[in-house]
Amino acid sequence: MSKIDPNRPNFLLEALPQGKTGRRQFLAGLGLMAGASLLAPILKNLHLPRAESLEAGRPLLGTWCRIVARDADPQEAGRAVEAAFAAIADVDRQMSIHRPDSQLTAVNIAAGSGAAAVDKDVLKVVQLACDVARCTDGIYDPTILPLMKLYGFYDSGRRHFPTDAEVGRELARTGWRRVTIDHAAGTLGLAASDRAVAALRAHGIESGLVDVGGNVYGLGIPEPGAAGWSVGIAHPVTGRVDHLFVLRDSAVGTSGNGEQSRLLDLIRVGHLIDARRGRPSNGHLSASVQARSGVESDYLSTVAYLLGPDRFHGWPGTMASHFVG
Numbered sequence: 001m002s003k004i005d006p007n008r009p010n011f012l013l014e015a016l017p018q019g020k021t022g023r024r025q026f027l028a029g030l031g032l033m034a035g036a037s038l039l040a041p042i043l044k045n046l047h048l049p050r051a052e053s054l055e056a057g058r059p060l061l062g063t064w065c066r067i068v069a070r071d072a073d074p075q076e077a078g079r080a081v082e083a084a085f086a087a088i089a090d091v092d093r094q095m096s097i098h099r100p101d102s103q104l105t106a107v108n109i110a111a112g113s114g115a116a117a118v119d120k121d122v123l124k125v126v127q128l129a130c131d132v133a134r135c136t137d138g139i140y141d142p143t144i145l146p147l148m149k150l151y152g153f154y155d156s157g158r159r160h161f162p163t164d165a166e167v168g169r170e171l172a173r174t175g176w177r178r179v180t181i182d183h184a185a186g187t188l189g190l191a192a193s194d195r196a197v198a199a200l201r202a203h204g205i206e207s208g209l210v211d212v213g214g215n216v217y218g219l220g221i222p223e224p225g226a227a228g229w230s231v232g233i234a235h236p237v238t239g240r241v242d243h244l245f246v247l248r249d250s251a252v253g254t255s256g257n258g259e260q261s262r263l264l265d266l267i268r269v270g271h272l273i274d275a276r277r278g279r280p281s282n283g284h285l286s287a288s289v290q291a292r293s294g295v296e297s298d299y300l301s302t303v304a305y306l307l308g309p310d311r312f313h314g315w316p317g318t319m320a321s322h323f324v325g
Contacts, residue, residue: 056081060088061192062098063213069200070207070222080203084196088212091192094122097145097154108145112173115180123181125191125295132299133176133275139306140299141275143174151269151280152262161264167278174275193217193251193294214254215298218247235324236285243322245290250319253297255305256286272305281306285325291317 054077057066067084071077095104103118107126110116129142147170149156196210197217207220209229218229228248232241236258245252257270257280269280287304291297296317304312309323 054078054081056085058085060085060092061096061213064211065192065196065213066209066211067196067200068209069205071205076203077205080200080205080208083199083203084210087195087199088192091121091195094119095125111143126179127181128295129299130176130179130181132303136303136307138176138276139274140303141174141176143176143179144273144275146170146174147273147275147278148271151271151273152264153260153271158262159264161267161269171278191215191293191295191298193298197294210294212294215251215294216247216253217251217294219249221248233286233288233322233324242324243288245288245320245322247290250290250292251294251297252288252290253294253299253301254286254288255301256284256324257282258286272302274306283308284323286323287312288322288324289318290320292319 052072053068053070054074055066055068057064059065065085065088067081069077069080069084071080092099093102096102097104097108099105103116103122106116107118107122126142133141145154147167148154150158150162150166150170152158191212193210193212193215194217196212197208197219200208200210200219205219207222209219210217216231218231221227222229228246228250231245231247231252233243233245233252233254234240235242236256255272257272260271261268262271263269270282272281273279274281284305287301289297289300289304291300300315300318300321303315304318304321304323307315309321312318312321
């Protein structure tokens with residue numbers, strides 16, 4: 001059995017610079033198609049004995065999802081992978097903003113006019129998002145979809161940079177404090193990656209990787225004696241590995257504007273928005289955070305990007321963090 005080189009990642013998250021071939025084009029060239037995502041993660045250099053691992057990928061949640069399961073029984077690994085994808089598909093039906101029939105889309109349609117019936121898992125995630133918004137004093141906010149459309153995202157057709165008056169109008173009708181949840185939220189909801197990991201564990205899988213659009217969970221270790229799964233964060237400009245995270249029953253999420261951006265009046269704007277100002281945040285190339293769960297690493301990486309390293313330092317739930325730029 002080969003050994004893991006600590007200086008060589010098992011898994012590389014890569015945010016492609018502007019002008020380079022994105023993941024959609026890359027996958028289309030392979031006869032596959034994935035939706036847009038916050039980053040452009042590409043799986044590279046996966047050093048696993050083929051006889052002991054099963055790897056599969058498919059488009060879900062408007063992004064590309066990939067799962068690796070290691071087990072002595074290939075058939076059981078296959079069943080585990082299918083169960084993990086089924087768990088992500090459940091999240092897709094509930095919370096994908098890219099699906100017109102999802103529960104989250106129903107919430108957005110009813111916003112400002114009435115309530116929408118959703119599953120408890122959706123309520124828990126919304127409650128978590130509002131809790132994070134409160135802790136960040138509104139810099140992070142889950143209700144900024146109108147602002148994102150103002151900057152040309154989600155097929156809004158916008159071509160011009162918004163004026164202060166336009167931004168002010170959208171800020172006046174958004175804000176996490178306006179969200180009403182008719183439910184006493186208990187434990188926090190699980191992100192798609194967490195649900196997939198739970199499905200793998202239910203099938204006895206003790207070693208594997210789950211990647212949901214750049215949110216990567218490392219289950220167990222890749223081989224005996226390894227400290228964990230080494231996940232490399234690529235520099236958005238140079239493409240070189242800028243930092244390594246070692247994941248053992250933990251996750252890493254990365255936020256950045258490298259691929260998700262729009263050109264408005266010759267001004268390049270990213271999708272990460274400071275919700276208090278109503279303006280895009282461009283202080284860094286990317287921010288990555290390691291945490292115990294996928295849902296934590298997901299929102300923490302966004303908070304880290306918006307706050308910056310000084311204000312983010314010591315944020316609860318953070319195991320490790322890394323900023324590029």
